[in-house]
Amino acid sequence: MPHQKLIERLLAVSRLSKSEQNALVGLPYAVRNLADGDIVVHQGDRSSCCTVLMSGFLSRQRVISERNQISAFYVPGDIPDLHSLHVPIIDHDLCSTGPSTIATVSHVALRQLLRDFPALTYALWGETVIQAAIYRNWVENLGARAALPRVAHLLCELATRLQQVGLASGGRMNLPFTQGDLADACGLSTVHINRTIQELRRRRLIDWQSQTLELLERVELEFIAEFNQDYLLGRPSLAQH
Amino acid sequence: MPHQKLIERLLAVSRLSKSEQNALVGLPYAVRNLADGDIVVHQGDRSSCCTVLMSGFLSRQRVISERNQISAFYVPGDIPDLHSLHVPIIDHDLCSTGPSTIATVSHVALRQLLRDFPALTYALWGETVIQAAIYRNWVENLGARAALPRVAHLLCELATRLQQVGLASGGRMNLPFTQGDLADACGLSTVHINRTIQELRRRRLIDWQSQTLELLERVELEFIAEFNQDYLLGRPSLAQH
DNA sequence: CGTACAATTGACGAGATTCAATCTTAGTGG
DNA sequence: CCACTAAGATTGAATCTCGTCAATTGTACG
Missing domain, CATH: 1.10.10.10 (Winged helix-like DNA-binding domain superfamily/Winged helix DNA-binding domain)
Structure with missing residues (x-):
């Protein structure tokens, strides 16, 4: 998997051995450059890969009551569609806010990696935990x-x-x-x-x-x-x- | 781990073998009955166990801007503080809405189980993914x-x-x-x-x-x-x- | 230098809050 | 069994935050 920013993030959250880090780095991936407003994944798509944001910003958005509601922003190092590994149908648009660069990693490769290095499963679960905490704070922010x-x-x-x-x-x-x-x-x-x-x-x-x-x-x-x-x-x- | 409702939930979300289900069921746990308004976990507590809601309702709440904001409701089968496995410091009050029954399972026992049955790690991660999706829908609900x-x-x-x-x-x-x-x-x-x-x-x-x-x-x-x-x-x- | 999009401003209106009072219900003790 | 109490539900009135509409200004880009 690409990019030092992701490794930085994961290390900030979990302890990873050198071999685990190397395995992450060794994952095959494809890089894509996006312009402002480009949509990475459309609502309704069935996803077969995860996205690692390398530079720039992505936002998750969906039209609710005729209003475009953004429910998350992503910064470099984030994996906005990590959950697609569990629930492949995407129910939001994921789109670039300003120019950005992403790397995509296939679910197949990622699953193989997680089988080989169980500690990485735990580390990525930790990423989901933090994303959930961010959502929770947004709930409080919007509600109160x-x-x-x-x-x-x-x-x-x-x-x-x-x-x-x-x-x-x-x-x-x-x-x-x-x-x-x-x-x-x-x-x-x-x-x-x-x-x-x-x-x-x-x-x-x-x-x-x-x-x-x-x-x-x-x-x-x-x-x-x-x-x-x-x-x-x-x-x-x-x-x- | 206790209770059929949790198994029901996990089965609805993941495929678990009989032995995995049995391992879950075999986890040591303690049952506790709660009255309306009882607080299971206080904001600031360091948690050393996870809670499985067996009957009744729990809510996660915190005072924001002098307003009590509820950021989640939990129904039987849910594990409201599953994330405490990753981030042990609890930053919300978890409290019983109406009478309820909970079971607590120590982090130590749970971690051992996850080491023995990697598929359960994946299944519980999936639970976190769903909880995140619920938060996301609350964001949209409150925002739009x-x-x-x-x-x-x-x-x-x-x-x-x-x-x-x-x-x-x-x-x-x-x-x-x-x-x-x-x-x-x-x-x-x-x-x-x-x-x-x-x-x-x-x-x-x-x-x-x-x-x-x-x-x-x-x-x-x-x-x-x-x-x-x-x-x-x-x-x-x-x-x- | 014009075009398109973002930022800004003013006027007005609507949805939601606050305050305060009253009604209802369930639980309690005599 | 019923009065008493407390908490929740309901109502009305005044107020305020924020939304809508519409126009204007500013700015980046070809």
Whole structure:
């Protein structure tokens, strides 16, 4: 399987031996470049391979009540359709937000790998556990937070995930999202997202221009968002106590 | 591990050999009875065992922005804290809604079992995949649907999950939830939940009294909710084509 | 330099919240 | 068996957050 970012992520979450890492690296894969808006997998497709995001961003989206709802963003190192190994019918569009690069690995090859290295099964299960925790936090975000803390929470999450794979330092990151994308993810209208972002700017909490987002007052922002990064760390045990 | 409902669920999702089923059944466990409102696991606890819900309902909840947000309901056969095997620090309260019975299985015993029967690792991973799909649907529900379809969708989901374990037939089920519980799950106020339920009653879509919910016009209700049960089935492949 | 798309702004409306009161129901003790 | 109590369900009124509509401005790209 490709790419150091995935290995980085998995190592952050699980302990993998050198041979397991090598087996991952040795997986056959195909690389594909995507442009903004390209759809990787369509809703209804039957999938026979998994996708590893190598660079850029993907989003999972589906039209609900005539509204395009984004239910997940993916950053490099993520495997957005890992679940297709269990449930091959895809029920969302997976699409590139900004240009991106992906690698695809066939289910067949992946299953063989997991048979040979059971610890990898466990490690990938751990990936699913973290993805579930992210969804859970989105549920809370959409269910309980007003617009400002809701947007703040999403930005904190993205910043932390990008940091984990070395794509954000000092709170600065490249983010090719439009305000419409944010609106679709936060369950708000573009108009209201616009006003919310302006408010975040006015309070000097963020700086966002020409696809570069900078979190200016990280502590204050995380306070407003009630953000706690523990759910993104596979091993909070190391961060605690 | 205890209980036929879990086996039923796992069999619905994965193929398990007799010996694997027997190994599951043979796991040592402790049974506990809970009263309404009892907390199984507290936010912040370090968990050393997993919980299998045998009867009744559990809910996962946490206070977000001074609001109690429920991010999941669990029905018999579910393992609400399966993820604690990977991330032992629990970041939500898990509490009994109505009386319930649970069985606890130590992580140690479970890990040993998974070492002996790799197929069970895969099967439990599949459980996590389904739980993630449920979260994803909640994200969409909270992000995109107005109150009426939102409540309808939740009721359809619960009915389907209860059906899977034989606890709902003909759309009738025992449901010990208060309107406040629904409100916490749907991200709405109790007042608005009340009005929404009245509207569902007025349209003769549901009948709900003395803890018994009946879905009267299932097709119509699912249409309003845009509900599709595929995400709850581990093997949509069998339901399709 | 025009075109298309994203961002911004203002005015208005609707869905949902809040507050507060009342009604209903189930459980309790006398 | 019934009054008493507490929790849940219901109702009305006022309010507010956020959505919709529609127009305008800004910006990247050919």
